[in-house]
Amino acid sequence: MSLSTSTAPSRDDCRTLDAADPLALFRERFVLEDGVIYLDGNSLGALPVATAERLGQVVGDEWGRGLIRSWNAAGWMDQPGRVGDKIAALIGAGPGEVVAADSTSVNIFKALTAALQLNPGRRVLLSERGSFPTDIYMMQGLETLLDGRVAARFVDPDEVLGALDDDVAVLLLTHVHYKSGRIWDMAGVTRAAHDAGALVIWDLSHSAGALPVDLNGAEADFAVGCGYKYLNGGPGAPAFIFVAGRHQAGAPPALSGWLGHGDPFAFDDRYWPAAGIERYRCGTPGVLAMAALEVGVDLMAEADMTALRAKSGRLGDLFLALVDDLCAGHGFSPACPREAAERGSQVSLHHEQGYAIMQALIADGVIGDFRAPDILRFGFAPLYVRYVDVYDAVAKLAAIMREGAWERPEFQVRQAVT
């Protein structure tokens, strides 16, 4: 990254931008400690203020006092569908097309196996190299399980469209890449896949709550995504799965758990799936975690997605401009698109000392994360990240580089989660 000749915004400029931010009031709805600049909401979203009280109610009133009666009286049984419908509204899906359930990994398995049923003559599961590992790994696990009946194939990103031959049953792509933030053209890729006779699964883990998504506008087939990133549902929150209404009847779930049954309390010895999206529920839903997720989703539903997307792009642009300006000559280069329209709500930088630099930043109160082998990743959750936070974060990064603080031994030691 070369020294920029343009003048990057000053801290005062950033304060002016914050004063004019239509989303500014959302920040008060989150618990955020003084002295911490949180740029990792793309990995674990911040805690909504309302979550603790809501969880207290669910635990004390619904579980403690209501006990088993709360499955009906407190609506626990309908919660996965209700939360699913709320998520649907954020991603361009209709009511009855999304259910909150299980983990993203397990939902990928559901979507892959459903797609194979809908496209029985074909045997290839296609994705891109370097996609989020769980997408790749779930494909590989299914390939092993089906032992020759299907093949998982991985190609470079620019080869994906060309690889859509007449043996591809399903294409699985992460809409926003977890490292680079690069956005796939959902409508265009879906169209190309359909033209080639393939179905598509979109992993929305870095999209839902981060940018406008229009699944039905793109005629998407399947999607999965994560509740604990931009949806602020809490660590390990339930994930979600979208199955287009037109596909549901033709794809009984391979993970055919009792709560996806058409009449679970008949205790019938024969599995027959529920009529709609409920068939993808599988086991008993995690009520406590789902309640926390619902708070996050409700909060996100209040935000204007267009304003959110606009701010997200500006925060990333600001970050890159400030790095150009304040960190010039320190060996950073962008690992994400320069153009905001091509990026999700994150920015990433290459640096050969990326791990140690991120540890030094975290120790200084700027929380981003590191992704092997050399990527510093910064997420900008527009509901609670301010322009001034971006300024301060890059100023601290510049100071760390100037002073060589990252060279301290304690910043070299790798931890379990990086």
Next chain:
Amino acid sequence: MSLSTSTAPSRDDCRTLDAADPLALFRERFVLEDGVIYLDGNSLGALPVATAERLGQVVGDEWGRGLIRSWNAAGWMDQPGRVGDKIAALIGAGPGEVVAADSTSVNIFKALTAALQLNPGRRVLLSERGSFPTDIYMMQGLETLLDGRVAARFVDPDEVLGALDDDVAVLLLTHVHYKSGRIWDMAGVTRAAHDAGALVIWDLSHSAGALPVDLNGAEADFAVGCGYKYLNGGPGAPAFIFVAGRHQAGAPPALSGWLGHGDPFAFDDRYWPAAGIERYRCGTPGVLAMAALEVGVDLMAEADMTALRAKSGRLGDLFLALVDDLCAGHGFSPACPREAAERGSQVSLHHEQGYAIMQALIADGVIGDFRAPDILRFGFAPLYVRYVDVYDAVAKLAAIMREGAWERPEFQVRQAVT
């Protein structure tokens, strides 16, 4: 059930039994409302007093303040294995043989697919008719997915051992039957299955925390179980899976999620499983729900399992004796073994008006549940159910039958969860 000639204990006798109960002090550790007699801990365990505070810490301190750092700093990443080890101690398993993860349904799928890998020449998945539906349904889903490579076979309980022919890869049984409470002889059945070349999966949903289980004493292969029944982990708590240490290396998981990978933060494009039980984790663990589960498991670990089992049997015997005595002539007949040694921690009764009678009981503060077509089910969680509760419950049941209260129209209307 005929009129008993023996004299059933009086309410005063029950108070005397409670006064001498070595487990009596555990009751204070649970939130239990006055006026409610909770006999459904076999479906959803009661709320431990400690849970609300612990969840408050996890939400406020670990998520709210610690944010992403808590994956390391608060031990979130180790939590599934740590909770798994604690559950292992309750079910006769060793450290590193149990992990808390996903739902029971999903864990059944993991165990079935692992067993098939370990027994590749065989194609039958065997279980009993009338087993808990999710066990049956997951087998049927896998049969459909593998499309002819395996066959799910269901036989009557007394035909199970005879059906262990040389094509049976794996036998899946619920250790304690969810309706009848009947206990399978874990060691004997496991031995018979091994002699026939089959592996066994034990579903411990109604066993873990309810009675002594000795998986390794029985040379068990796999087990799964539920966190929200006798372990008091909260509605939809994470489940667990046991894989005998000797089997782990030979059975890579079909649900090969990123947190079961040998080095998840290497973000490698190739799946290779973690060395031990961690390979069965699959996706990101549900930290909030897991924290609640850990409170329940810790509390259970304080109890003496021998005393717990003895009390459990006495509570059930007392219930049956009181029904004989106080409800004679009202059309009840036992749907569970008379002998405490043959029953789990529950009692069930047939009655053709079972649904309405249970609704009337619940309206009167005695919470049990109904299982189609005609079973009233009463669970006795010995940590918080008293002898006097059993007395009062049967006295109320007798009054409902005497007065015909169950005939009221509001008790005839079926609800979603029964």
